[in-house]
Amino acid sequence: MDSIVGHQQQIRILNAAIEHNRVAHAYLFDGPDGIGKKLVAQIFARNFLCESANGCGLCASCSQMAAHTHPDFFTLEPDGTAIKIDQIRALQPQLVLRSFAGRGKVCLIDSAELMTHEAANALLKTLEEPTAGTLIILISSRPDSLLSTIRSRCQRVRFNRLPSRELARHLEKALTISAAEAKVLAAVADGSFEKALGQHQDLYLKKRAGLIQSLSALSPTSSIQTFELAQALKAEKDTIDEILNLFDVFFRDLLLVQHGQAEDQLINQDLLPLIQQQSRQLSTPQVMDKLEAVARARRYLSRNVNLHLTLDHMLMQIAHA
Ligand SMILES: [Zn+2]
Structure with missing residues (x-):
């Protein structure tokens, strides 16, 4: 999945944090919709949980990530139009339990700006008293709608639209189309993977x-x-x-x-x-x-x-x- 994701600079920085044992408890990935933030978060989670700490693709942890069955990896998404307090409450006990594989636990919260006020306040408690080995990644295209107290607890990673040229290169490989077609597709999709592949x-x-x-x-x-x-x-x-x-x-x-x-x-x-x-x-x-x-x-x-x-x-x- 890394082959079409782009954002190499962000991935390098996140991998360096794993390598040097400097992973923060919480991250906020922000940037426009449809450009691959969630994919980068999944790669970061996989690398963090990997037994070789590099997303080897061979270990039990990497296999479970690929099969979407990893017991230490959680994803929260809006239930309807909002992320509700019950979803946060259901998550919290999971995060304080020992991890199954011993590497740690990761929770990815997509469209984090859609947390209700109560949900956000509940999450804040978790962010204020982090459990060792627990990594929380918030993803948002509207980070200004998050509580400032949540934002300030997270290390921010900014994502921009891919330059059309870079997106075109990825599309050419991913879709096996000609360079000219890839260039048109990247340009009309306005730098958005989701649009180009959608x-x-x-x-x-x-x-x-x-x-x-x-x-x-x-x-x-x-x-x-x-x-x-x-x-x-x-x-x-x-x-x-x-x-x-x-x-x-x-x-x-x-x-x-x-x-x-x-x-x-x-x-x-x-x-x-x-x-x-x-x-x-x-x-x-x-x-x-x-x-x-x-x-x-x-x-x-x-x-x-x-x-x-x-x-x-x-x-x-x-x-x-
Ligand atoms: Zn691995």
């Missing part, structure tokens, strides 16, 4: 080029193409936000080319001939009008304006810009 992968990799080609073919005289694209988009209503985002990114690529951006900096790397052709054919104000038509459609949809009307209107404006 449900929209098919849209990003397979449907995107076709949709953008249809979009580029719209003109004031192309009423049939406009109708057909409208039908195609209406059939994709679950992913319409993502599709509008792709249109937005495409028109931005055109603007960037018109303003001298190097082509290797563009997002739609696989559509360079189309981008070159369109950026010559259209004026900057025309591209901006198309971009505004997409932006307006997104505003309408966020206010629950009728999807079909919104899409018809948007495509008409794009065709006539």
